[in-house]
Amino acid sequence: MIVLRSKDEIGQIRKAGSILALTLEKLKRHVKPGVETKELDEIARDEIIKRNGYPAFKGYNGFPGNICVSVNECVVHGIPSDRKLRDGDIVSLDVGVKFRDYCADGAITVGVGKINDAAVKLLEVTEKALYIGIEKARAGKRLTDLSHAIQEYVESNSFGVVRSLVGHGIGTKIHEDPEIPNFGKPGMGPVLEPGMILAIEPMVNAGTYEVETLDDGWSVVTKDRRLSAHFEHTIAVTAEGPQILTAK
Numbered sequence: 275m276i277v278l279r280s281k282d283e284i285g286q287i288r289k290a291g292s293i294l295a296l297t298l299e300k301l302k303r304h305v306k307p308g309v310e311t312k313e314l315d316e317i318a319r320d321e322i323i324k325r326n327g328y329p330a331f332k333g334y335n336g337f338p339g340n341i342c343v344s345v346n347e348c349v350v351h352g353i354p355s356d357r358k359l360r361d362g363d364i365v366s367l368d369v370g371v372k373f374r375d376y377c378a379d380g381a382i383t384v385g386v387g388k389i390n391d392a393a394v395k396l397l398e399v400t401e402k403a404l405y406i407g408i409e410k411a412r413a414g415k416r417l418t419d420l421s422h423a424i425q426e427y428v429e430s431n432s433f434g435v436v437r438s439l440v441g442h443g444i445g446t447k448i449h450e451d452p453e454i455p456n457f458g459k460p461g462m463g464p465v466l467e468p469g470m471i472l473a474i475e476p477m478v479n480a481g482t483y484e485v486e487t488l489d490d491g492w493s494v495v496t497k498d499r500r501l502s503a504h505f506e507h508t509i510a511v512t513a514e515g516p517q518i519l520t521a522k
């Protein structure tokens with residue numbers, strides 16, 4: 275069941291989203307060669323708690339980190355560790371924030387030091403795919419109109435869009451209905467309505483779209499071990515069009 279949220283509830287989610295955006299801004303400034311991924315985790319935790327939020331991924335289904343930090347071929351759900359970032363890596367930072375009763379979810383992928391042109395393009399295409407999806411999140415459209423638009427754009431750039439992981443509704447829980455695939459035929463799924471809150475999150479691979487989970491039970495990596503990027507915003511469908519809630 276898809277819950278429609280009131281203006282007041284959307285305001286609460288926006289508050290969680292602003293804490294999230296400030297946290298990602300801070301993390302970005304700390305991404306550099308030599309930094310351990312668990313240092314980023316600690317910075318995020320401190321930033322969220324300082325602003326009276328709660329890191330929503332901590333303990334979620336038993337996840338050990340406060341945030342997900344996924345390096346290079348890791349698509350999502352990377353566990354923060356003593357791994358040090360190296361010049362030329364790309365790192366995805368996926369943050370969930372709960373503020374009072376409401377959640378927001380957002381992610382960025384950033385380069386560490388100097389990254390090569392192919393990695394730059396992967397990041398650009400993935401971020402643009404997110405905005406293309408958001409643009410389609412309009413009342414009266416069908417859910418998979420946005421899924422299709424993301425896939426079309428990603429594949430026109432010869433990248434693979436992950437199928438086995440999808441975006442989701444969000445509200446009082448981090449994962450709610452509906453599931454939001456980043457691929458598929460247009461014109462299917464529920465009709466979008468004002469008050470729907472969607473976490474849209476294309477995961478884009480340099481090579482094959484296929485992924486697998488490592489023995490740690492969490493880290494999802496590309497099957498061919500080529501790079502993967504991930505960008506995500508929580509948005510509200512409104513009568514005036516899509517509104518990004520995970521912005522500063």
Ligand code: MG
Pocket residue numbers: 379380441442473475506
């Ligand atoms: Mg998400």
